[in-house]
Amino acid sequence: MSSTEAILEAVAVTKRIPLHGRDRGRVVHALNGVDLTLRRGQILALVGESGSGKSTLARLLALGDLPTGGEIRFAGKPIRRADRRAHFGRVQMVLQDPFSSLNNLHRVRYILSRPLRNFGRTPAADLERRVLDLLERVNLTPADDFIDKYPHELSGGQRQRIAIARALAAEPAVLLGDEPVSMLDVSIRLDILNLLAELRNRDGLAMLYITHDIASARYFADEISVMYAGHIVETGPVEQVTQDPKHPYTKLLLAASPDPDRPTASSGSDDLDDLDEEDLAEPPNLLAEPTGCPFAHRCPHATPTCSTEAPPTHTFTTGHWTRCWLYP
Amino acid sequence: MRLRRKLRRPRNRKVAVGLVILVALVVIAIVGPVLVSALLGQSAERLHAGGPLEPPSGRHWLGTTTAGEDVLAQLVTGTRTSLLVGLTGGAISTTLAVLLGVISGYSTGKAGALLTAFVNIFLVIPGLPLLIIIASYTQGRGGWIMVALIIGLTSWPGGARVKRAQTLSLRNRDFVQAARYAGESKVRIVLLEVAPHLAPLIASTFLFAVVGSIAAEAGLNFIGAGNPNTVSWGTMLFWAQSQGALLSGAWWWFAPPGLCIALIGTAAGLINFGVDELSDPRLRARGQKTSRKAGRATAAIAEAS
Amino acid sequence: MAAQATALPLSGPLRALAGSVLVKRIAFYLVAGWAAITLNFLLPRLMPGDPASAILLKMTELGPVSPQREAVVHRLFGGANSGPLWDQYVSYLGGLFRGDFGLSIAFYPTPVTDVVSSGFWWTVVLVGTATVISFVIGTVLGAIAGWRPGRRFDSIASPLSIFVHSVPYFWIALILAFVFAFQWGWLPLAGGAGRNVEPGFTAEFIGSALEHAILPAATIVLTSISGWLIHMRNMTASVINEDYVLLAWAKGLHTARVVSGYAARNAILPSISGFAVSIGMVVGGSLLTELVFNYPGLGSLLNQAILNLDYPLMQGLFLVISLTVLVINFIADSIYVLLDPRTREVS
Amino acid sequence: SGGGANGGGGGDAGGGAPLTVAAYSQPTLQPNFNPFSPNALRGTMGLIYEQLYDFNTAGKFEFMPSLATEIAWADAGKTLDVTLDTRAKWSDGSPLTSDDVVFTFEYMKEHELLALPLTKASKTDKGVRLEFSEPAYAIVQDIGRTAIVPAKLWQGKNPDTELNTVPVGSGPYKLGRVTGQQAGFEARDDYWKQKVPVGQINYITTSSTSLLAQQLVRHEVDLAYAGIPDMQQFVAKDPANNHLWPVHASMKPLLLNLKRKPFQDLHVRKGFALALNREQIANAYNPGVYAPVSATGLYQEDWTDWIPEADRAPLAQNQQEALAEFAKAGYHKNGDQLVGPDGRQLTMGVLTVSTFADGMAYTQELVSQLTQIGVKATVEGVPPTAYTTREGKGDFDAIYGDAFTYGANPYNFYSSMLAPDSKHNFVGWDDPATNKALAALAKAAPEQQKEATLPLEKIMVEQVPVVPLLVKGTPYMYSTMNWTGWPSERNPYTTPDPGAISGVYAAKLVLSLKPAL
Amino acid sequence: MKDSPVLLDVAGLTVEYGSGPGAVRAVDDVSFRLRRGEILGVAGESGSGKSTLMTALTRLQRPPARIAGGAVTYHPGSSDPGIDLLAASPARLRELRWDSLAVVFQSAMAALNPVMRLGAQFVDVIRAHRQVGRKEAWARAEELLELVGIPANRVRSYPHELSGGMRQRATIALALACEPEIIVMDEPTTAVDVVMQRQIVRRLMRLRQQFGFAIVFVTHDLSLLVELADRIMVMYAGRIVELGTAADLYHDPRHPYSQGLRDSFPPLHGPLRELRGIPGSPPDLRALPPGCAFQPRCPKRQPECTTTRPELPPAAEHGAACLLQQPADLPGSKAVR
Numbered sequence A: 001m002s003s004t005e006a007i008l009e010a011v012a013v014t015k016r017i018p019l020h021g022r023d024r025g026r027v028v029h030a031l032n033g034v035d036l037t038l039r040r041g042q043i044l045a046l047v048g049e050s051g052s053g054k055s056t057l058a059r060l061l062a063l064g065d066l067p068t069g070g071e072i073r074f075a076g077k078p079i080r081r082a083d084r085r086a087h088f089g090r091v092q093m094v095l096q097d098p099f100s101s102l103n104n105l106h107r108v109r110y111i112l113s114r115p116l117r118n119f120g121r122t123p124a125a126d127l128e129r130r131v132l133d134l135l136e137r138v139n140l141t142p143a144d145d146f147i148d149k150y151p152h153e154l155s156g157g158q159r160q161r162i163a164i165a166r167a168l169a170a171e172p173a174v175l176l177g178d179e180p181v182s183m184l185d186v187s188i189r190l191d192i193l194n195l196l197a198e199l200r201n202r203d204g205l206a207m208l209y210i211t212h213d214i215a216s217a218r219y220f221a222d223e224i225s226v227m228y229a230g231h232i233v234e235t236g237p238v239e240q241v242t243q244d245p246k247h248p249y250t251k252l253l254l255a256a257s258p259d260p261d262r263p264t265a266s267s268g269s270d271d272l273d274d275l276d277e278e279d280l281a282e283p284p285n286l287l288a289e290p291t292g293c294p295f296a297h298r299c300p301h302a303t304p305t306c307s308t309e310a311p312p313t314h315t316f317t318t319g320h321w322t323r324c325w326l327y328p
Numbered sequence B: 001m002r003l004r005r006k007l008r009r010p011r012n013r014k015v016a017v018g019l020v021i022l023v024a025l026v027v028i029a030i031v032g033p034v035l036v037s038a039l040l041g042q043s044a045e046r047l048h049a050g051g052p053l054e055p056p057s058g059r060h061w062l063g064t065t066t067a068g069e070d071v072l073a074q075l076v077t078g079t080r081t082s083l084l085v086g087l088t089g090g091a092i093s094t095t096l097a098v099l100l101g102v103i104s105g106y107s108t109g110k111a112g113a114l115l116t117a118f119v120n121i122f123l124v125i126p127g128l129p130l131l132i133i134i135a136s137y138t139q140g141r142g143g144w145i146m147v148a149l150i151i152g153l154t155s156w157p158g159g160a161r162v163k164r165a166q167t168l169s170l171r172n173r174d175f176v177q178a179a180r181y182a183g184e185s186k187v188r189i190v191l192l193e194v195a196p197h198l199a200p201l202i203a204s205t206f207l208f209a210v211v212g213s214i215a216a217e218a219g220l221n222f223i224g225a226g227n228p229n230t231v232s233w234g235t236m237l238f239w240a241q242s243q244g245a246l247l248s249g250a251w252w253w254f255a256p257p258g259l260c261i262a263l264i265g266t267a268a269g270l271i272n273f274g275v276d277e278l279s280d281p282r283l284r285a286r287g288q289k290t291s292r293k294a295g296r297a298t299a300a301i302a303e304a305s
Numbered sequence C: 001m002a003a004q005a006t007a008l009p010l011s012g013p014l015r016a017l018a019g020s021v022l023v024k025r026i027a028f029y030l031v032a033g034w035a036a037i038t039l040n041f042l043l044p045r046l047m048p049g050d051p052a053s054a055i056l057l058k059m060t061e062l063g064p065v066s067p068q069r070e071a072v073v074h075r076l077f078g079g080a081n082s083g084p085l086w087d088q089y090v091s092y093l094g095g096l097f098r099g100d101f102g103l104s105i106a107f108y109p110t111p112v113t114d115v116v117s118s119g120f121w122w123t124v125v126l127v128g129t130a131t132v133i134s135f136v137i138g139t140v141l142g143a144i145a146g147w148r149p150g151r152r153f154d155s156i157a158s159p160l161s162i163f164v165h166s167v168p169y170f171w172i173a174l175i176l177a178f179v180f181a182f183q184w185g186w187l188p189l190a191g192g193a194g195r196n197v198e199p200g201f202t203a204e205f206i207g208s209a210l211e212h213a214i215l216p217a218a219t220i221v222l223t224s225i226s227g228w229l230i231h232m233r234n235m236t237a238s239v240i241n242e243d244y245v246l247l248a249w250a251k252g253l254h255t256a257r258v259v260s261g262y263a264a265r266n267a268i269l270p271s272i273s274g275f276a277v278s279i280g281m282v283v284g285g286s287l288l289t290e291l292v293f294n295y296p297g298l299g300s301l302l303n304q305a306i307l308n309l310d311y312p313l314m315q316g317l318f319l320v321i322s323l324t325v326l327v328i329n330f331i332a333d334s335i336y337v338l339l340d341p342r343t344r345e346v347s
Numbered sequence D: 001s002g003g004g005a006n007g008g009g010g011g012d013a014g015g016g017a018p019l020t021v022a023a024y025s026q027p028t029l030q031p032n033f034n035p036f037s038p039n040a041l042r043g044t045m046g047l048i049y050e051q052l053y054d055f056n057t058a059g060k061f062e063f064m065p066s067l068a069t070e071i072a073w074a075d076a077g078k079t080l081d082v083t084l085d086t087r088a089k090w091s092d093g094s095p096l097t098s099d100d101v102v103f104t105f106e107y108m109k110e111h112e113l114l115a116l117p118l119t120k121a122s123k124t125d126k127g128v129r130l131e132f133s134e135p136a137y138a139i140v141q142d143i144g145r146t147a148i149v150p151a152k153l154w155q156g157k158n159p160d161t162e163l164n165t166v167p168v169g170s171g172p173y174k175l176g177r178v179t180g181q182q183a184g185f186e187a188r189d190d191y192w193k194q195k196v197p198v199g200q201i202n203y204i205t206t207s208s209t210s211l212l213a214q215q216l217v218r219h220e221v222d223l224a225y226a227g228i229p230d231m232q233q234f235v236a237k238d239p240a241n242n243h244l245w246p247v248h249a250s251m252k253p254l255l256l257n258l259k260r261k262p263f264q265d266l267h268v269r270k271g272f273a274l275a276l277n278r279e280q281i282a283n284a285y286n287p288g289v290y291a292p293v294s295a296t297g298l299y300q301e302d303w304t305d306w307i308p309e310a311d312r313a314p315l316a317q318n319q320q321e322a323l324a325e326f327a328k329a330g331y332h333k334n335g336d337q338l339v340g341p342d343g344r345q346l347t348m349g350v351l352t353v354s355t356f357a358d359g360m361a362y363t364q365e366l367v368s369q370l371t372q373i374g375v376k377a378t379v380e381g382v383p384p385t386a387y388t389t390r391e392g393k394g395d396f397d398a399i400y401g402d403a404f405t406y407g408a409n410p411y412n413f414y415s416s417m418l419a420p421d422s423k424h425n426f427v428g429w430d431d432p433a434t435n436k437a438l439a440a441l442a443k444a445a446p447e448q449q450k451e452a453t454l455p456l457e458k459i460m461v462e463q464v465p466v467v468p469l470l471v472k473g474t475p476y477m478y479s480t481m482n483w484t485g486w487p488s489e490r491n492p493y494t495t496p497d498p499g500a501i502s503g504v505y506a507a508k509l510v511l512s513l514k515p516a517l
Numbered sequence E: 001m002k003d004s005p006v007l008l009d010v011a012g013l014t015v016e017y018g019s020g021p022g023a024v025r026a027v028d029d030v031s032f033r034l035r036r037g038e039i040l041g042v043a044g045e046s047g048s049g050k051s052t053l054m055t056a057l058t059r060l061q062r063p064p065a066r067i068a069g070g071a072v073t074y075h076p077g078s079s080d081p082g083i084d085l086l087a088a089s090p091a092r093l094r095e096l097r098w099d100s101l102a103v104v105f106q107s108a109m110a111a112l113n114p115v116m117r118l119g120a121q122f123v124d125v126i127r128a129h130r131q132v133g134r135k136e137a138w139a140r141a142e143e144l145l146e147l148v149g150i151p152a153n154r155v156r157s158y159p160h161e162l163s164g165g166m167r168q169r170a171t172i173a174l175a176l177a178c179e180p181e182i183i184v185m186d187e188p189t190t191a192v193d194v195v196m197q198r199q200i201v202r203r204l205m206r207l208r209q210q211f212g213f214a215i216v217f218v219t220h221d222l223s224l225l226v227e228l229a230d231r232i233m234v235m236y237a238g239r240i241v242e243l244g245t246a247a248d249l250y251h252d253p254r255h256p257y258s259q260g261l262r263d264s265f266p267p268l269h270g271p272l273r274e275l276r277g278i279p280g281s282p283p284d285l286r287a288l289p290p291g292c293a294f295q296p297r298c299p300k301r302q303p304e305c306t307t308t309r310p311e312l313p314p315a316a317e318h319g320a321a322c323l324l325q326q327p328a329d330l331p332g333s334k335a336v337r
């Protein structure tokens, strides 16, 4: 896995977001020393609790915001704010909410032609053809019908596909997808994921795939990272992590994922039932200075050490590691 | 661009009425004085064109003033001055409001904070008294341009505050963020992503700034801080009031200028009702499919700009 | 004007603009206050003219004036703006600090504080009452119009209010005075209270003052009501499309409750933050109204100050008006914070 | 004592309805009853404090006694013996003595309030003797208008900062209710001279002439003297009660700035004098109130004997002759423009006060007449203080708005207009012949004054330092609803002025009124 | 479950956006029955009219949406003739709402009034329908919040002080406030991660056992439905294309669209297989293809499909609106899977 070259990396990235109003003076510890590597021709899935910092991380990688600690590297070189324009040409992001990320006042044609022009890869005469081409690639056919539509004339799923097409228009080396297909029904979702997989295989596109849908991550990604409260708690090849999770949170996540093939899901007596009772607990407190393992307060295996000392990184096989006191 | 399409085919009856009034007044302002002198042989400045305070008649459709001036001729000529003052003052005020509001809303850091403080401080200063003080400084010199200038320079803060607030709420919206990722320049983001969302606000600020300027000019004249040599609705009211038109029962002299000001304000207000729709294709598209061609043209314009 | 009339989104930054942490807000108000004070200092000095010569002219109308007297007058009245600007500024600030605004020129030698306080309550009560009345009526009517936009009430009330709003203040004041006071004699023509009523806290005086306030207040109400109406109409029209209003319906609440607790309750917020902007306008607009009705308030005083180049009085009045607007801003902001829990400062 | 709370009044000090006088063209006032203050409220002079004497300018300049019963000149006009009325008493009951009069003159001198060349004031057995450094015939009226204050109360007071809100005077009234919009006076029941007929007088504020007109028509005001629009209509509304009496006491000229081109050219000034239709200007606001005035500046009806026959008629408009005069100065008609040697149209602004409706109307008419002969004239309406400032600085082309008061003899009239050191010589006239003539007139004894005025009249006609236009009619409007006995054209026993200029006039008026039946 | 009395009877419900030729028929002739205590899952293509159907059921549709036909009958008691919700007077409707019929909107997070305390929004509705005191109502609000795992002390928070997931849970708790008989839930768990989603689902099932309400549950997540629902209804282009028990529908989908959906699902466990998805793109609701709306994309299209519109077999335990499933079974219809 790690044999392929790293293209976009987050190295020990921290993000603190100061609060305002009543909570003035306090900060949200959105990211705590996160390491993440995207490689050419590979797809990295990022899953985790809602509010764990996935979108924040993606935003930092896209240079939409600056980290408070650590650095973002592109092709091994740290990037600075001044490199923004160049960076946007190489790294594109699909924002989480397709309803707010498309300007209602512009037509699809305009929305898609802007990156084509800005990144200067398309002669003006070719614009229309390229826009139609993009629409077809994301399955918005007949493309001729869609090119003059306003966003409000599109369904959520169609909007998501416009957002993806806009990102692809820049012909990026890296695509950061923040739940890019969450509003699509499974069949369309599949089409899009297949398209992205094809780009990966053909053009060596590197991609970050943020999702709550672990099954699709398994189907589509090469590697997977699991986030919890601003920490990456486990990373590894997707099959290994989904079939043999190591970190208690990963295990919980997988157990909680709906799986119609699991025979007696609703009456089973797996560890989920215990969870059910005690685990309607408060989410992790991101306002407090992180100490120890962030999952300690919910972990069934927690020891006193867990909540005071940061767990060490334990590597199982190449590329599969977790941070947990369970592993020596 | 959308405005043009909108103007061509007002959907809403209120908007239609407003536009008709406005266009009629503009036409009067442009050709009215010529028509009045050609058809009725009257001019706004000529004293003793008729006897003092003649009621409306075939010769003087709106009667005469105490100095025997033809009221209709004055009203028509006054339309031009008042509209010029209104449009110029409104344009200056709106431009300042948009510039200061959008820039102070969009730019972060020290410059933005400074601009914001500047806008806020001006908000606290009462506009009309300020206007009067500055106007009395010029003492009616400089004609309508000066009046328009002063009005424009003193009336922007309210509009700026609204626009600043709106820009603030827009600047971190996802679609602006997305435009940054799409490689758009700052100027283009402000002009083509943020500003169009302010369009209805800008339009309504402009409309009301125009009306406000006309009314302010009238107010200035009323307290004797205007330029009495120009013929405008404001000076008409000044003369009518100071020569006791109301008491003499000369309604034909006192009423028309006031009604004209109210009329143009009403037109602006009615149009404003429709301006909201203008901003949002969601409201526009209802029931009417915009033609493909129009869409293409729009995109082409946006592309070229 | 109704520039704010267009619906404003209820999103964070707008309300965030309106309020913030108390300390920061107070700091802002201090800075704004200082700026107002400084502007007040500068503005009158930008005006042309020379109060001493005006006073001298007044004196020569009464009889011959000795050259020595002329010198005295120049010394007395020129003093307000002689010497380096900075020195004037320092002594001006010092005077303010001691509550000393100097002596009025138009009413020489009455202290400015006396002159200002003679007009202050008239205006505050008149404008205050009129504003509250127009705010309440306008907001209620606006909520009704916006509740069912396009229906009959809306299509009559909204354009009508815009029409009234567009009529110049003084024009409507003159007509009201002419019709109700002059022609019909129902109400007094002018003044703040009856001539033979001793000012004081007596029923007679209050009754007389109220009677005299009806027409000026009606002018202010008529011309400012529509601002509130339109703002509220547009806001209500947009708020009723919010999902929480739909949910309120779904909850089977009574219409009155849906309006008061959900639709109008949320729609009124921008009006409150717009209140401050409007109050400045109303105070300004009341200047003309006061003139027409010969009302003994700040507007009339300001007009006299301007006509007489009474710098000290102008400064005092400007300051009082600015500070009043500032205080109302502060109150509006504070109410806003109470009404809108989401109020936050934007980074 | 005097008037009760609700008008009328009790006791023997008069009663009836309160007399309401529209005395202020401003919305508010501040209490100030300091007779030495330029901002003293009306009524301070005449109702509260009394002056020595005056001359009736509305009538035949007859002597009007007040505190003084008679005056006598001595020492070729350098000494004036004033006989005081011994009955005079202050409102606190103590007698008004010649000590008080001497004190007043000394006090004014000490505080540089006195503009008279007084060298010494001293007691005599009949009153006081005033000694001057030069003949004071010409300023006899100014001497008489000195308000006398009680020595014991004014000792040590600063006339510049005193508001004197509890005044003690010798006049027929004491202070009543003073609010921000009116100053009320109540009759003294112990007034030393006579029973006071009017129990209560209210001097009220009225911010605009149109408001005043409404108040007059509604009989809310008994006396007003401001130029309301359409005064004839006020009379027409109730001819039995409403009356109008324009008192001619001053002259309104067109002032041309002699320091500016081309107005220093005599021919240009003559051109202007001939180009104007005075009758039409006079009719621009309230017909019958103003009237054309002779080229000497003196009003031909009142000063008939003073003006040589040939100069009595006001100049008639004659555009032909006007153009001929302009041509002598190099200005020719080119199309409808009057063009100068430099090829540019003659352009001027006529400064006037924008808040005076009448002035604005006259100026508008004047300007339109100038436009007719090809001058590019505009109305420059500015607020009053800006107006005085600009005329004081000489920052104008032309002025229409100042009135020059005639007085008991023409000395003040001409000297304020033409003397180089006069505050009111706005045009900047400085001519040795004029100065000599003025000096002669100042020293002339009353019987020589007509003769001494002639050179000045000649200068006015031939040199046109200012362009005399109209005699100003101060439009006194009064109502006989509540009070009768007003002075009128037929019985001009005083100027019905509520106190701005002369307290003697005001006191004479209110003491002469009788309740309407 | 199938013998429980019918609670809600929807017959021929049709909803259009706008009117005239340009109208979009977002819900077309939909009929189904909801039984007491049942959880009915609704899945289907995005844009197929699920949300529209939910708002129409509760008569909360907004212009330009308009109910063009059909009936929604609510049977409060088993013997009751039922109340036609579409014809009920506003007053009657107001009584029924929340008391018997509660909703969780798809936009749950925007459905809380931003300027009212969370508790107040509970108290509001409780006191509108129940004769209880203010104190009591607040206590009830706390209780309800704890039911969905929000600490009772959060009752005085404003919505913006809660995380997205908490807000969604709060709206679910709100729906339970008056122990209604029917709860309509439109994608209520989109904003929460799978762990929280599961916890909420568990709670709901438990509460249903406790109170016996029926739920209509809309989601794209077929696998979630299989775990949760009793019956599943699949919508396509405004129509119900298949209706059956959860297990049947998952393991034996009969409509080609349902099959396509099922086959597009990547499995979480077991061998990875190549997924095909459904070729083609969703139909234009303004111009539906003739015959079966799915026919242009259908791998098993027959000539008849382009002419005959298939109907859902009425009252069948498991039926699909597909000609292949019609009584005169075409050959091979059973061999679909």
Ligand SMILES: Nc1ncnc2c1ncn2[C@@H]1O[C@H](COP(=O)(O)OP(=O)(O)OP(=O)(O)O)[C@@H](O)[C@H]1O
Pocket: A017, A018, A019, A028, A030, A049, A050, A051, A052, A053, A054, A055, A056, A057, A096, A286, E164, E191
């Ligand atoms: N502007 C902000 N102010 C305060 N807190 C913030 C801000 N932005 C993000 N956060 C907090 O930072 C944390 C991480 O947010 P982020 O959006 O990255 O989560 P996420 O993993 O993308 O969640 P989701 O799956 O729900 O999208 C959250 O707890 C969020 O509340």
Ligand SMILES: Nc1ncnc2c1ncn2[C@@H]1O[C@H](COP(=O)(O)OP(=O)(O)OP(=O)(O)O)[C@@H](O)[C@H]1O
Pocket: A154, A155, A156, A157, E017, E024, E026, E045, E046, E047, E048, E049, E050, E051, E052, E053, E063, E064, E106, E285
């Ligand atoms: N206001 C509207 N005007 C016109 N068409 C509309 C409007 N609202 C929705 N539609 C159309 O109605 C159809 C049904 O919409 P609906 O929201 O019910 O879909 P849904 O099944 O809930 O989709 P999702 O799964 O994305 O929530 C869609 O095709 C949509 O385009």
Ligand SMILES: [Mg+2]
Pocket: A054, A055, A056, A096, A178
């Ligand atoms: Mg996110």
Ligand SMILES: [Mg+2]
Pocket: E050, E051, E052, E106, E186
């Ligand atoms: Mg939906």
Ligand code: NI
Pocket: B208, C001, C002, C003, C004, C227
């Ligand atoms: Ni407004």
